[in-house]
Amino acid sequence: MPPISxxxxxxxxxxxxxxxxxxxxxxxxxxxxxYASRFFLLTLLRSTTAFRRFGLTVxxxxxxxxxxxxxxxxxxxxxxxxxxxxxxxTLQKYGSSEAVGTLVALxxxxxxxxxxxxLLFASRAGSAMTAEIGLMKATEQISAMEMxxxxxxxxxxxxxxxxxxxxxxxxxxxxxxVGVFGGYLITVVxxxxxxxxxxxxxxxxxxxxxxxxxxxxxxxVFGIAVTAIALFEGYDAPPTAEGVSGATTRTVVTSxxxxxxxxxxxxxxxxxxx
Amino acid sequence: MQRTILDLWVxxxxxxxxxxxxxxxxxxxxxxxxxxxxDTYQVFAEFDNIGGLKVRAPVKSAGVVVGxxxxxxxxxxxYVARVGMKIDQRYKFPRDTSVSILTSGLLGEQYIxxxxxxxxxxxxxxxxxxxxxxxxxxxxxIGQFLYNKAAEGGTK
Numbered sequence: 001m002p003p004i005s006x007x008x009x010x011x012x013x014x015x016x017x018x019x020x021x022x023x024x025x026x027x028x029x030x031x032x033x034x035y036a037s038r039f040f041l042l043t044l045l046r047s048t049t050a051f052r053r054f055g056l057t058v059x060x061x062x063x064x065x066x067x068x069x070x071x072x073x074x075x076x077x078x079x080x081x082x083x084x085x086x087x088x089x090t091l092q093k094y095g096s097s098e099a100v101g102t103l104v105a106l107x108x109x110x111x112x113x114x115x116x117x118x119l120l121f122a123s124r125a126g127s128a129m130t131a132e133i134g135l136m137k138a139t140e141q142i143s144a145m146e147m148x149x150x151x152x153x154x155x156x157x158x159x160x161x162x163x164x165x166x167x168x169x170x171x172x173x174x175x176x177x178v179g180v181f182g183g184y185l186i187t188v189v190x191x192x193x194x195x196x197x198x199x200x201x202x203x204x205x206x207x208x209x210x211x212x213x214x215x216x217x218x219x220x221v222f223g224i225a226v227t228a229i230a231l232f233e234g235y236d237a238p239p240t241a242e243g244v245s246g247a248t249t250r251t252v253v254t255s256x257x258x259x260x261x262x263x264x265x266x267x268x269x270x271x272x273x274x
Numbered sequence: 275m276q277r278t279i280l281d282l283w284v285x286x287x288x289x290x291x292x293x294x295x296x297x298x299x300x301x302x303x304x305x306x307x308x309x310x311x312x313d314t315y316q317v318f319a320e321f322d323n324i325g326g327l328k329v330r331a332p333v334k335s336a337g338v339v340v341g342x343x344x345x346x347x348x349x350x351x352x353y354v355a356r357v358g359m360k361i362d363q364r365y366k367f368p369r370d371t372s373v374s375i376l377t378s379g380l381l382g383e384q385y386i387x388x389x390x391x392x393x394x395x396x397x398x399x400x401x402x403x404x405x406x407x408x409x410x411x412x413x414x415x416i417g418q419f420l421y422n423k424a425a426e427g428g429t430k
Contacts, residue, residue, distance in 0.1 A: 055277070058280065058281060058284050059280060061284045061287065061288075062280050062283055062284050062287075065284070065287050066283045066284060066286075066287045069287065069290075105302045109298060109302065109303075166288075167287075169291070170287065170288060170290075170291025170292070170294070170295075171291070173291055173294040173295040173298060174290060174291055174294040176294070176298055176302075177293075177294035177295075177297045177298055177302075178294075180297075180298075180301075180302055199301070202302055203301075203302070203303065206302050206303040207303060207330075208299055208303040211303065212295075212298050212299055212302070212303050216295070
C-alpha cells in the first residue's frame with residue numbers, strides 16, 4: 001500500500017470547503033432576496049410622502065420620464081419603420097401587403113412597445129437611479145438623513161419608485177404610437193401601400209381590451225420591476241466607487257432579464273386560449 | 275431647474291403619454307367600435323358543429339358586422355353547441371332568420387352569417403334561432419367527395 005500523500009489527507013477538508021461555498025452562496029442569495037422583499041414592502045408602506053408631497057414625485061417623473069423621451073421616440077420610430085419594411089418584404093410575396101399595418105400594430109402594442117421601452121427605460125433611467133442612490137449612500141447623505149430623523153425610504157426611495165411606475169406606461173404607449181406612425185411612414189408614404197386598407201385592417205385586428213390594455217398592464221408591471229430593482233441595487237450597493245459601478249451593472253442586467261422573463265409569463269397568461 | 279419649468283415639462287410628458295394611449299385606442303385599435311356596444315340583445319343558436327368559431331368572432335349580415343359571438347357552450351342534453359350572440363339593438367331580424375357559420379376567404383377566420391327570413395315577428399332578447407347551418411368541415415367534405423367518386427366507379 002502506497003503511503004498516503006499530503007494531498008489525499010486534505011480531500012475531506014476540500015470537499016467540505018466546496019460544500020460550504022455552495023451553502024454560503026445559497027444562504028446569501030436567499031438573505032438578499034428577503035432583504036429586497038422587505039425593502040420593496042417598506043417602500044410601498046411608506047409611499048404616502050410621495051403623494052402628500054407630490055412635487056418630489058413630479059421631479060422624479062421629470063428625470064426618469066421626460067429625459068427618456070428622446071431615446072424612446074427615436075427608437076420607437078426606427079423599430080416601427082424596420083417592422084414595416086421587413087413585414088412588407090415578406091407579406092408582398094403572398095399578395096397581402098395591406099396586412100402590414102396589422103403586423104406592425106400588433107407586434108408593437110402586444111410585445112415590442114412594452115418590452116423595448118422597458119429595456120431602454122432600465123438602461124436609461126434605472127442605471128441613473130442606482131448610481132444616484134449608491135452615491136448618496138457612499139457620500140453618507142442617507143446616513144445624514146437618518147441622523148436628522150428624515151426617513152430616507154419615504155423621502156428618497158418612495159418618490160423615485162412612483163415616478164418610475166407612472167412614467168413607464170406613458171413611455172411604452174408613446175413608443176407604440178410612434179412605432180405605428182413609423183410603420184405608416186415607410187409602408188404608406190414611401191412604398192405606397194393603400195392607406196385606407198392599412199388603417200382599416202389594423203383597426204379590425206387590434207382589439208382595445210385584448211391588445212392595447214394588456215400592453216399597458218405589461219408596461220406597468222415592467223415599470224414596477226425595473227424601478228424596484230434599480231432602487232434596491234442602489235440602496236444595497238457597497239459605499240465605494242467599485243460597489244456603485246457593480247450595482248449599476250447589476251441593475252441593467254437583472255432588470256433586463258426580469259423584463260424578458262416577466263414578459264414570457266405575462267404573455268402566457270394573456271394571449272393563450274384566445 | 276426652476277419648479278415651474280419642471281412642472282411644465284412633466285405636464286407635457288403626461289399629456290403626450292395620454293394622447294399616445296388615445297391614439298392607440300382610437301386610431302390603431304377598435305375602441306370606438308367597442309365602446310358603443312351598450313345596447314345589445316342576445317340571441318342563441320344551436321349547431322351540430324361550430325368548426326373553429328371563437329368567442330368575439332363577428333356576426334355579419336350582408337357582410338356588415340351587426341354583433342359579436344358572446345358565448346359558446348356545449349349542450350350535454352342533445353350534444354350540440356349552443357352559441358350566444360350579442361346583436362346591436364339597432365338591427366332587428368325576423369324569427370326565421372337562418373344562422374350559418376361561414377369562413378372569410380379560404381383560410382380566414384370563421385364568423386356567423388345571418389340571412390333574414392320573411393317572418394313578421396322579430397327575434398327578441400333570449401330567443402333561439404331555429405334555422406342553423408353548421409360549419410363546413412373540410413375532412414368530411416373530402417370524405418364525401420371520395421365516397422361519391424367510389425360509388426360512381428362502382429356503377430360503371
